[in-house]
Amino acid sequence: MSSGTWRGTVGVVKPTYGSGSLVEFIRLLPEGVGCIPMYAGIKEHSERGYLGALETYNAKVAELAEIGVELIHPEGGPPFMVRGHKAEQEIVGGWEEKYKIPIFTSGISQAEALRALGIKKFVGCTYFNDEKLNSLFAQYFTDAGFEVLGMEGMDTTPYEADKISTDTIYQHLKSSFNKHPTAQGIYLLGSGAWQVKDIVAVENDLGVPVVHPVAARVWLVQKKLRVRNPIKGASLLLEEIP
Numbered sequence: 001m002s003s004g005t006w007r008g009t010v011g012v013v014k015p016t017y018g019s020g021s022l023v024e025f026i027r028l029l030p031e032g033v034g035c036i037p038m039y040a041g042i043k044e045h046s047e048r049g050y051l052g053a054l055e056t057y058n059a060k061v062a063e064l065a066e067i068g069v070e071l072i073h074p075e076g077g078p079p080f081m082v083r084g085h086k087a088e089q090e091i092v093g094g095w096e097e098k099y100k101i102p103i104f105t106s107g108i109s110q111a112e113a114l115r116a117l118g119i120k121k122f123v124g125c126t127y128f129n130d131e132k133l134n135s136l137f138a139q140y141f142t143d144a145g146f147e148v149l150g151m152e153g154m155d156t157t158p159y160e161a162d163k164i165s166t167d168t169i170y171q172h173l174k175s176s177f178n179k180h181p182t183a184q185g186i187y188l189l190g191s192g193a194w195q196v197k198d199i200v201a202v203e204n205d206l207g208v209p210v211v212h213p214v215a216a217r218v219w220l221v222q223k224k225l226r227v228r229n230p231i232k233g234a235s236l237l238l239e240e241i242p
Helices: 020-028 047-051 054-067 077-081 085-099 106-116 131-143 158-163 166-179 197-206 213-225 236-240
Strands: 008-014 033-039 071-074 121-126 147-153 186-188
Touching: 008 020, 008 054, 008 213, 020 033, 020 213, 033 054, 047 077, 047 131, 054 071, 054 085, 071 106, 071 213, 077 085, 077 106, 077 131, 085 106, 085 131, 106 213, 121 131, 121 166, 131 147, 147 166, 166 186, 166 197, 186 197, 213 236
Parallel strands: 008 033, 008 071, 121 147, 121 186
Antiparallel strands: none
């Protein structure tokens, strides 16, 4: 890799062609960490659509391994969460055994971030109005050892995620927490609607950490590459780097 990536390069497989979360991810990466993006091109946001994406993920992970990155991150919680926690672990374990490169999914990064912040029970927030999908997401974390107090969806879909206002996001997170006031934190599924900056006011007002998918992947990239680069104003996770 070039001298501009002297700390290492992470290869990511984006679930869709939306660029917002990729731009934010690259912006938050420490200096000297490079990123090579690829795309699974998921178009159908349903259990069937997510299950059908595995073949593409397999191909993209293989391509990134051939390029020679130090770390591979197949993004998108739903494509792996709908398979279940155990199946996800088996898929990732198979990839790592085959390619001899550290690999982590969104669910893995988020579960590790929750543990690092000392969160054992939480309320989840999504922008899915599909109750079955939300229950699958909750089951994933239950199987990972967490107490999921609720997986609160919005009356919207991933197709509309980038049109949701900051005000609406704030109210959804706050009202979801108020339903479950014993939660030790808030978990956000999906990075198409909310940016890391959107959660800072929620953390300040409610006094609990919020695990954002982009912040979680930036945090775990730092951990895997043995880098420590705290970022002010970008969530408790990235400020404290626990």
